[in-house]
Amino acid sequence: MDLLHYVRLARRNWLLILLSLILAVGAAIAVTSSTPPKYVATITMMVSGHDREGSLSTAIQAGALSQQRVQSYANLLPSHRVVSQIAKDDDIQRVQENITAQVVPGTVILRATVTDTDPVRAARLANDLGTAFTRLIDEIERPALTHKKKRPGDKDDRSGHKNDQPNVKVTMVDRADVPKEPVSPRPLVNLAIAVLVALLAAMAIIVLRDRLDTTIKTSETLQLASGSSTLGIIGYERDARRHPLVLRDRGRSSRAEAFRSLRTNLQFIGVDRQPKSLVITSCLPGEGKSSTSANLAITLAQAGWRVILVDADLRRPRIPSYLGIEGAVGLTDVLIDKAYLHNAVQTWGEPSMSVLPSGQIPPNPSELLGSEGMRRVLAQLTETYDMVIIDAPPLLPVTDAATLAATCDGVLLVARHGKTRREHVIRAAELLASINARVVGSVLNFAPARSSHHYGYDYGAEVKTPVSV
Template identity: 35%
Template structure:
């Protein structure tokens, strides 16, 4: 994964990362709250040479103290020092347990031993440290060589007595918070990466690009609030501004893809069922018709036809009837409203749909229809369960492959791409359907469709085409602003924009 992939991953999984981080920080602060605080204090002992009767005695004592200071530090945690401390302070602990709370260190090139004591009680820590320093003085006197007069050559002096510490050394809320934050972020990112690696679903454009070189020509959002059995149709009140813009963008992208060669017949299919291919075929056909083209939509899914249901038209007679010779195409083609879109339903379900689609009659029908329509959209069955889609691919100029975000596995999509490649299919592009808002590249943008009436402070602006081929920007005043109470259109400017 590259750096940008990690940024996309954080943006995609930020909620999980935040929850894990907050939980980890909470655990860190909680552990600090229930942990017994520990206090630490220090005492320092300086080992020096006592005056001798001669220079040789003084030199001998100095050399001895420097060489033996390490031994004195070790002596601090020995039973010779610890046992008297336990006895004098009447501590309810053993020598081994007390030894674990004591540490001794020697600053470089010095004869000083620093004693450190850790204890849950600050007062007890100071008492133990001072008692240790006292007992270390006694032990060093016993073990140090003596002068002739019986005085020890090395004397131990407490230079810094232990004081009662004011604040505990642990737990530290600041340290626990920093550690919890770092650990939480690490765990959150690790969880996000693991989920991403284990996620085998197509969710965004990068997933498609990792499987095929075919471009993504459309990203369609998941429409909420549509009742079961109802279909989203462009040009109807159910169509949203966003869905209209998305299908218009898909249509324009296909125009760029088709620029190199003429593409009149487009087959829309998917890898598996329930990816929304029929919805894409229906609304792409409507969008093309709205742009001024004469369009035919053919429902060639003779196993599970849905086009007639989507348009709420009669579907008992259709393509099957034409192919078996019961009726002619003009008799069953159904126009949709006042648009330039005609619909050919699937008709009755035949026992041999593959044979009908692979027949010479079907080939001749499409050849004839090419001369009658600017564009023909074919809704085909999924290609992994049945072979009908590959038959229709041979009869069309290009394939539009629909994949459902969040439900189609990468394995199935890759298998569909491999099968199309084996047949040397001309795949125009991939349409990612049912995308969540945060997955789409244009999720943060919204557009006013041309002629939809973008609201302004003083009314609504629309483009109107004049009889001279110019496009005029007009402002429609809100209801009740004119003297007559009707909306008024006021010309603002003319633009020499040719009409389609």
């Protein structure tokens, strides 16, 4: 998949993306408004070793001792012994959970933070924490006091003990100020994260659905699945269900132009073997093969072809309702010798086009379509007309279309955009190949049209479209 494919996916599913963004923004606002603000107060302390003799070697030793102690002090800072001096018994655990301590890398600086919903309380707890911690370290690091005999020149401290200073001490460098701005929630950050997550989730759903969706959406996919050229792409129009024929708007709609392109492409499919009988079918019902048959026959007739449209769908005939003709007498009556062929054929439209309706629905459609009488009818029609268009039932549910395809010159396979599946087209192509039927091409029906407006040409000349065989 290239970038253009993802852009098309996003455009096609813009409503899902918009809905995801709306939900994400709503969730971000709800979370932000329901989250109580939190304030952080920070203190800075420095760990230093005591240099007893004032020499260089002892100073180095004191510095090394400070480096060794500082990480242990960071772990000791939120301990129960320290926190119990600044918080009540029932509040110790909460305060512990909101204390963090870290060592500034490469230094003996210890930085502690206290998080609280009250800024004043956060600053007070942080300062009390620093005071309590320095007092604790002073107690821990002070050497055991021993009484010794006083020597001449020894200096006594106030308690009468010699050199009772702690080995390492902690000094609070910066006290905590009352924070003015909360650190959470952060509305803009929450909104940005929500939008980003929504976009990623929406695109993941769209791409996953596209990967799992095996319906035909491009002419290239249809061509690969059917193993034949895509001769036409018929655009979707809202009024196509109510007005299935291309005669409205004086034949200047986009669908009319698409069928003219299909007609042009049909002229190039067999230079040495031009088909005279063409079966038009689909994989499953509802893919538009009957409307394609009728419109292609009309377009051929408009170009001066002697064409006849045969309604060979003896199970669910649609041609009479599309053309507005009587279909009580037709193909089935000819096949069972209840009517002559020339009496069953009707003339329709201007320029005139011949139509052979299906007639009465028989109980054995497959047997009638595969009979010797059907072959004689087809032979007679191909001698009389330039093109015989046969509207056949779908391929996969019944065998009627396959039976006709085996005796006709070619098959045109119709697939519906976004409905026909690749595996269905592959099965249909394999079925036609197994009976040595000639698939002259395929048609992608109901494709999303960029514009449903007709071409605004006022003169009667036909617009030629490029051949895409």
